[in-house]
Amino acid sequence: MTQAPQTSGLAIEATGLTKRFGEVEALRGVDLRVEPGTVLGVLGPNGAGKTTTVRILTTLMQPDQGTARVAGLDVVRDAEQLRHKIGLAGQYAAVDENLSGAENLTMVGRLYGNKRGPAKKRARELLDRFRLDEAGDRLVRTYSGGMRRRLDLAAALVAAPPVLFLDEPTTGLDPRSRLNLWETIEELVGGGTTVLLTTQYLDEADRLADNIAVIDHGTVIAEGTADQLKGRVGGDRLDVTFADPAHASTAVDVLASLSSERPVASGDTVHVVMAETHGAITRAVRALDAQGLEADDLVVRRPTLDDVFLTLTGRATDTGDGKEGDKTDDQARQEVAA
Amino acid sequence: MSRLVSDTLTMAERNIIRLPRQPDMLLGFTVQPIMFVLLFAYVFGGAIDTPGMSYIDFLIPGIIVQSIAFGGFATALGLCEDLGKGLIDRFRSLPTARASVLAGRAIADIATNTLSIVILLITGLIIGFSFQTGIGDVLAGILLLLFFGFASSFVFALIGMTASTPEAANGIGFTLIFPITFISSAFVPIESMPDVLQAVADANPVTHVVDAVRHFWLGTPAGDAIWASLVWTVALIAIFAPLAVRKYRSAAAR
Ligand SMILES: Nc1ncnc2c1ncn2[C@@H]1O[C@H](COP(=O)(O)OP(=O)(O)OP(=O)(O)O)[C@@H](O)[C@H]1O
Numbered sequence: 001m002t003q004a005p006q007t008s009g010l011a012i013e014a015t016g017l018t019k020r021f022g023e024v025e026a027l028r029g030v031d032l033r034v035e036p037g038t039v040l041g042v043l044g045p046n047g048a049g050k051t052t053t054v055r056i057l058t059t060l061m062q063p064d065q066g067t068a069r070v071a072g073l074d075v076v077r078d079a080e081q082l083r084h085k086i087g088l089a090g091q092y093a094a095v096d097e098n099l100s101g102a103e104n105l106t107m108v109g110r111l112y113g114n115k116r117g118p119a120k121k122r123a124r125e126l127l128d129r130f131r132l133d134e135a136g137d138r139l140v141r142t143y144s145g146g147m148r149r150r151l152d153l154a155a156a157l158v159a160a161p162p163v164l165f166l167d168e169p170t171t172g173l174d175p176r177s178r179l180n181l182w183e184t185i186e187e188l189v190g191g192g193t194t195v196l197l198t199t200q201y202l203d204e205a206d207r208l209a210d211n212i213a214v215i216d217h218g219t220v221i222a223e224g225t226a227d228q229l230k231g232r233v234g235g236d237r238l239d240v241t242f243a244d245p246a247h248a249s250t251a252v253d254v255l256a257s258l259s260s261e262r263p264v265a266s267g268d269t270v271h272v273v274m275a276e277t278h279g280a281i282t283r284a285v286r287a288l289d290a291q292g293l294e295a296d297d298l299v300v301r302r303p304t305l306d307d308v309f310l311t312l313t314g315r316a317t318d319t320g321d322g323k324e325g326d327k328t329d330d331q332a333r334q335e336v337a338a
Numbered sequence: 339m340s341r342l343v344s345d346t347l348t349m350a351e352r353n354i355i356r357l358p359r360q361p362d363m364l365l366g367f368t369v370q371p372i373m374f375v376l377l378f379a380y381v382f383g384g385a386i387d388t389p390g391m392s393y394i395d396f397l398i399p400g401i402i403v404q405s406i407a408f409g410g411f412a413t414a415l416g417l418c419e420d421l422g423k424g425l426i427d428r429f430r431s432l433p434t435a436r437a438s439v440l441a442g443r444a445i446a447d448i449a450t451n452t453l454s455i456v457i458l459l460i461t462g463l464i465i466g467f468s469f470q471t472g473i474g475d476v477l478a479g480i481l482l483l484l485f486f487g488f489a490s491s492f493v494f495a496l497i498g499m500t501a502s503t504p505e506a507a508n509g510i511g512f513t514l515i516f517p518i519t520f521i522s523s524a525f526v527p528i529e530s531m532p533d534v535l536q537a538v539a540d541a542n543p544v545t546h547v548v549d550a551v552r553h554f555w556l557g558t559p560a561g562d563a564i565w566a567s568l569v570w571t572v573a574l575i576a577i578f579a580p581l582a583v584r585k586y587r588s589a590a591a592r
């Protein structure tokens with residue numbers, strides 16, 4: 001505590017983290033920077049290295065190479081001190097089934113070094129906050145999955161830590177609990193807490209994160225605000241849906257003039273990345289009408305983080321959204337026609 | 339240091355309040371040993387010749403040592419479960435003294451071992467066991483048992499962290515402890531065994547502990563049983579505690 005750490009003023013700063021498990025290179029040089037009082041959303045497909053990153057930043061694991069500081073403390077050298085300053089809710093709820101909710105939280109409070117009285121009081125506050133007050137004295141093994149998850153999150157908040165790590169915090173929560181948790185996180189951040197959260201849900205990152213880091217294959221492949229990332233994947237989207245999927249494939253050619261990229265058909269819908277939004281709907285309708293194609297539905301939308309995610313991680317081909325998928329679709333159709 | 343003590347007590351408390359909530363586990367510490375006492379006393383008792391004392395007197399120290407040797411089971415199962423459920427991760431992310439998870443287990447085991455000893459002694463006294471010595475010796479015997487149980491906790495801690503599932507831990511525990519307790523002076527006089535087994539039983543720490551407890555409770559000659567059991571117990575702790583701690587570090591750092 002006495003030594004003045006050479007802080008950069010950042011709440012989290014990771015440089016070149018690598019981690020290998022036998023053959024698997026889980027991290028190949030992860031860099032992250034998080035300003036105090038902000039939320040970093042870490043997005044990435046399964047196996048990208050999100051949990052590994054969180055485990056390193058929370059002192060559960062040491063990196064093979066690279067350094068990281070959290071709250072100004074080195075995650076390896078100052079691990080002991082650092083544990084006073086962080087809260088962790090791991091990917092899977094880590095709560096004791098054979099204790100009650102209140103006992104779980106009291107135990108965690110005691111392990112942070114609090115006396116029994118204050119620890120119990122804090123447990124009650126948190127149970128209230130996470131709508132577990134009625135279930136607080138029941139054994140956790142009688143809890144539903146979402147209740148366990150909420151208790152686990154409450155446990156991460158016991159010491160009101162300045163830096164909070166949440167690994168997929170809303171996986172398995174119902175919509176109301178999700179919203180509730182979002183509000184709680186916003187409240188904490190409003191009070192100055194720094195949050196790093198990993199998520200598979202883009203709307204979650206969109207709503208909560210000040211900055212987003214997209215991780216794939218153990219490196220950060222894109223970083224920025226939600227808007228910056230969306231800007232990277234081009235303009236507004238036009239989705240046109242047809243009653244007859246055959247019309248959709250014809251429409252790909254018809255709508256091609258609206259975009260610099262070739263439109264993509266998936267099922268009965270054509271997706272167009274529009275070069276110019278202004279007047280696009282009128283032109284689209286005219287072009288389709290001229291070919292006698294009848295659209296059931298026509299939507300203009302801003303790119304979502306889904307588009308970002310799919311474009312950047314290249315997982316688009318799986319869902320037929322990308323160019324390669326489109327090509328094979330066309331080939332398949334030609335074969336059917338022949 | 340005071341953190342180590344308070345964290346250990348917090349962990350021990352957690353392990354102890356869990357116990358009555360796992361009735362099946364509790365059965366292992368209460369009903370099962372009673373059942374063993376009754377089976378041995380009445381099924382084998384008549385067939386086993388124990389010169390100089392009744393079979394009940396011979397049996398009670400032996401069966402208590404067996405149940406103490408098994409006493410670390412809760413530790414094996416508990417650690418295995420905690421690792422699997424991610425609780426160890428949670429503990430390690432807290433500013434908690436490192437050793438407190440294992441130490442809290444060992445202390446909780448002392449509590450359950452005490453419970454087993456009391457239950458078995460009461461059962462024994464009901465079916466005709468009687469102490470032949472003074473209260474000081476009786477207590478010395480109990481202390482030796484608890485010390486031996488403490489060593490067993492570390493052996494089981496290692497088993498619990500090595501096994502992939504609680505069921506596997508259960509299997510390893512039984513396969514290991516059953517032969518060790520049976521090829522000893524716990525249930526039959528060693529002299530009645532074939533030569534090879536006699537040699538094994540003579541070298542078996544369980545034999546030393548059983549003989550020492552018989553000395554403390556029945557006044558039989560101690561021979562070198564007391565110091566041999568103390569040396570064995572210390573050696574077990576010296577070997578298995580560091581192994582368990584090392585295993586804990588690497589298992590937790592997965
Ligand atoms: N203890 C381990 N032993 C071996 N390989 C591991 C271990 N932990 C992680 N890995 C591997 O490292 C890679 C990254 O894993 P990680 O858990 O960090 O991914 P993730 O981004 O959290 O994925 P998910 O979205 O599925 O939770 C994966 O290929 C995984 O198989």
Ligand SMILES: [Mg+2]
Pocket residue numbers: 050051052091167
């Ligand atoms: Mg993960």
